[in-house]
Amino acid sequence: MNPPGELLNIDLHTHSNCSDGALSPSQLVARAAAAGVEVLALTDHDTVAGLEQADHSAGGLGIRFVPGVEISAAWRAQSIHVLGLWIDPAAAQLREELDLQAERRRTRMVKICERLSKAGLPGAELLAAVQAQPGLPTRAHLAHAMVAGGHVGRADDAFRKYLGAGKSANVAADWPALDVVVGWIRAAGGVATLAHPARYTLSAGARRQLLVDFVAAGGAALEVVSGGNGAQHVEAVAAMAVKHGLMGSVGSDFHDPQLTWNPLGRSLKLPDGVTPVWHSYLK
Numbered sequence: 307m308n309p310p311g312e313l314l315n316i317d318l319h320t321h322s323n324c325s326d327g328a329l330s331p332s333q334l335v336a337r338a339a340a341a342g343v344e345v346l347a348l349t350d351h352d353t354v355a356g357l358e359q360a361d362h363s364a365g366g367l368g369i370r371f372v373p374g375v376e377i378s379a380a381w382r383a384q385s386i387h388v389l390g391l392w393i394d395p396a397a398a399q400l401r402e403e404l405d406l407q408a409e410r411r412r413t414r415m416v417k418i419c420e421r422l423s424k425a426g427l428p429g430a431e432l433l434a435a436v437q438a439q440p441g442l443p444t445r446a447h448l449a450h451a452m453v454a455g456g457h458v459g460r461a462d463d464a465f466r467k468y469l470g471a472g473k474s475a476n477v478a479a480d481w482p483a484l485d486v487v488v489g490w491i492r493a494a495g496g497v498a499t500l501a502h503p504a505r506y507t508l509s510a511g512a513r514r515q516l517l518v519d520f521v522a523a524g525g526a527a528l529e530v531v532s533g534g535n536g537a538q539h540v541e542a543v544a545a546m547a548v549k550h551g552l553m554g555s556v557g558s559d560f561h562d563p564q565l566t567w568n569p570l571g572r573s574l575k576l577p578d579g580v581t582p583v584w585h586s587y588l589k
């Protein structure tokens with residue numbers, strides 16, 4: 307039997323302007339269709355606001371749509387992103403918890419902008435510029451506002467100089483614990499998938515423990531292929547998935563057509579030996 311992964315152009319990690327993506331959910335789906343994507347998940351940061359529009363657009367374009375979300379969680383003082391795939395967007399507990407996540411994001415943004423004021427930047431102006439953009443606020447919104455205001459050259463500079471770990475305007479977010487977030491996803495019928503495992507600053511031992519804790523909490527999959535990751539790296543993460551008994555997912559983490567490192571529709575391939583997370587969902 308051919309695993310569906312070999313036949314399908316599949317992308318299970320994307321963003322719309324309901325969080326920090328550039329495109330509306332329907333624009334995103336149209337772009338994915340044009341790029342040949344056959345199975346698409348929308349996974350905005352801590353919100354399901356775009357799922358209905360995306361699902362509707364996907365139906366008209368023959369794309370199989372996967373309702374998703376990318377939830378911010380805490381593990382050993384690190385921010386960890388957990389994708390909830392095939393969630394029920396109407397699940398009451400999930401919606402209530404995401405409302406609280408939205409509040410945490412808004413409160414954190416105010417604090418970050420206060421820190422920027424202390425650093426000599428126009429914090430109130432930058433906060434207003436973030437609030438004028440669509441979507442639940444993220445540091446990416448703020449980085450855009452800082453570029454637009456001429457305070458930094460590129461978004462990456464905003465993180466390097468102010469917003470990143472250890473910098474003056476880095477505010478520790480009080481995200482709920484990893485196991486709690488996995489619990490919300492499971493209660494909403496979703497598959498908890500650990501996003502971009504290589505992006506966390508962890509020793510090899512800590513990374514192993516993260517995976518052990520994730521599995522113990524009910525985590526089911528690991529994002530083995532993420533965005534622009536190289537082949538060597540994909541093989542290493544595939545080995546981690548197999549070792550910990552996790553299924554594998556693939557996703558571009560697409561945000562913006564202008565960012566070229568993670569385009570939609572590149573037909574990201576999962577290495578042999580890893581069970582595709584979509585196997586039991588796509589018939």
Ligand code: AMP
Nearest residue numbers: 326351443444445446449461462465561
């Ligand atoms: P937040 O979830 O509010 O902490 O914001 C994190 C988001 O900012 C990520 O999802 C990325 O989209 C974006 N981001 C993180 N680091 C960088 C960076 N160095 N340069 C540009 N964007 C970044």
Ligand code: MN
Nearest residue numbers: 321326351446
């Ligand atoms: Mn993002």
Ligand code: MN
Nearest residue numbers: 376387501502
């Ligand atoms: Mn992420």
Ligand code: MN
Nearest residue numbers: 319321376559
């Ligand atoms: Mn993402």
